[in-house]
Amino acid sequence: MAELSKKIKLKDVEKLSKVNSETLKLWQKYKIDMSIRELSEKTMAGYQNDLESWWVFIYDNQENKPVTELTEDDITEFIYFCKTQGNNSRRIKRRMSSISAFYKFLAKKRLISENPALYIDRPKKDTDVLTQTFLTQEQVDEMKALLADNICKAVGISNKHHAMQWQVYALFSLSTMARINAVHNTRWDQIDYENRTVNNVIEKEGYIVTLYFSKEVCGLLQGLKKFREENGIDDNGYVFVSMVNGKYDICSTGTLTDWCHNIGVMIGVPTLHAHDFRHSGATLLKNKGMALEDVSTLLNHSGTDVTRKFYIRADSKKITENKDKFEM
Numbered sequence: 001m002a003e004l005s006k007k008i009k010l011k012d013v014e015k016l017s018k019v020n021s022e023t024l025k026l027w028q029k030y031k032i033d034m035s036i037r038e039l040s041e042k043t044m045a046g047y048q049n050d051l052e053s054w055w056v057f058i059y060d061n062q063e064n065k066p067v068t069e070l071t072e073d074d075i076t077e078f079i080y081f082c083k084t085q086g087n088n089s090r091r092i093k094r095r096m097s098s099i100s101a102f103y104k105f106l107a108k109k110r111l112i113s114e115n116p117a118l119y120i121d122r123p124k125k126d127t128d129v130l131t132q133t134f135l136t137q138e139q140v141d142e143m144k145a146l147l148a149d150n151i152c153k154a155v156g157i158s159n160k161h162h163a164m165q166w167q168v169y170a171l172f173s174l175s176t177m178a179r180i181n182a183v184h185n186t187r188w189d190q191i192d193y194e195n196r197t198v199n200n201v202i203e204k205e206g207y208i209v210t211l212y213f214s215k216e217v218c219g220l221l222q223g224l225k226k227f228r229e230e231n232g233i234d235d236n237g238y239v240f241v242s243m244v245n246g247k248y249d250i251c252s253t254g255t256l257t258d259w260c261h262n263i264g265v266m267i268g269v270p271t272l273h274a275h276d277f278r279h280s281g282a283t284l285l286k287n288k289g290m291a292l293e294d295v296s297t298l299l300n301h302s303g304t305d306v307t308r309k310f311y312i313r314a315d316s317k318k319i320t321e322n323k324d325k326f327e328m
Contacts, residue, residue, distance in 0.1 A: 019055045022066035027051065030105050050098035054078055061305055062173050067102070068112055071207070072234050073179075075099060079120065080275065084132040089123035096122055133264075133272055135174075135280035141172060143267050145233040150266075168220045169240055169256065170263050173277035176211040177299055179203055180274040181201060184253050186239045188225060193218055209300045258261075 014267040034044050057078045058064060065074075082092060100117035107115050135143070154160040173183055176198070185202045190201060196218050196252040213221070221239070228235055233248060235241045240251040257274050264272025282295050296304045 003080060015056050015059050016052055018064070019059055020064050020066045022068065023055060023058075026106060026111065027102075028065065029109070030102055033105055046094075047098045047101065050095050051102060051166060051292055054099060056094070057081065063305070068106065070116060070118040073207070075204075076120055092123050096120065108128055115297045132279065133269055133276040134283050135269070135272075135276065137284060139269065140174065140280070140284070143263065146266050147171075147263070148217075157233075161227065161231070161233060164220075164224050165240060166259055168217070168224050169259055170277070171217050171220060173215060173260075173274065174215045175217045177278045177281040178209075178211050179278065180253050180256055182209055182211060183240065183274075184251060184256060187237050188235075188239060191239075193222065207300075236276065238272060 015222040031044070032046075034047070055067075058067075058070070058074075061077070061081075062070070062074055064204070079092060079096060082095060096117060100115060103112065103115040105118050106112045147163070147170060151160060151163040151167060154163040169183070172178075172186075173180075176183075178186075178201070181203045182201045186198055190198050190200055196213050196215065198213070201209050201211055203209055224239070227233075236247075236249050238250045240256065242251045242255050253274075260272055260274045260277070261270065264270050278299065282299060285298070286292060286295050292304050
């Protein structure tokens, strides 16, 4: 039986009255359409409840933009928020269906060119609840040591290559804070080793981003490329690959997710998710003194609000130490 989903209290009458006027006008058109199609009152109320929660989130976190200007990434931020707040997969599926149905109507009326919700994968199970993890520096250090040891212990070219990919994947993801789709699409010819950037990387909805990596990762990338050249491994130009029909080709996001889970198990964090490298990298940089605006830029966010609210965990030890200086 599916786990009972935690309720998220986003319903706010005052905020709903301030939701973007264009969004509300489109909702009225959608209500008329549903009424003409003779949907039941219960079904329409369910759609309205899901959409209103979404709109309040947009009001609070995404500059109250109209739904016609939102991207796949904006919607993903809302879905991810719901999962981290305890919504189970069945509840997430319903929210996504409500949002997608609304966009389908807008596309049918030629009010948008495409449905951004189509690009978001639906949960496959009814019981998974995502745990948001912020790796500490100690956990990162342990991960680095274990991944390096994994390479040393690997026997044979195939096993060593696999272990090297795990290492590069984890530290590349942490350093660049890239979304899994950008990592998945990274090619060797996009890498500028001198400036330590990956240029013109394609994300899931087709957005082009630049990634920035550390000196440590620069060395690991060069080491992986050299290993493949020395051992005749044809990667078809992609950094992260897996065997498909007897030859290496671009690695799927599902495989990257599995790698992340296995790495999490190694360090005692079995709930580790690919997006957690993104949150963890951002938090570690911010707590070491990097300006929030710079962290936001590295994350390819349009502003600092989402960065602050969903990607940064405050350093409680530092806060306590600062508070002690002013204790009454």
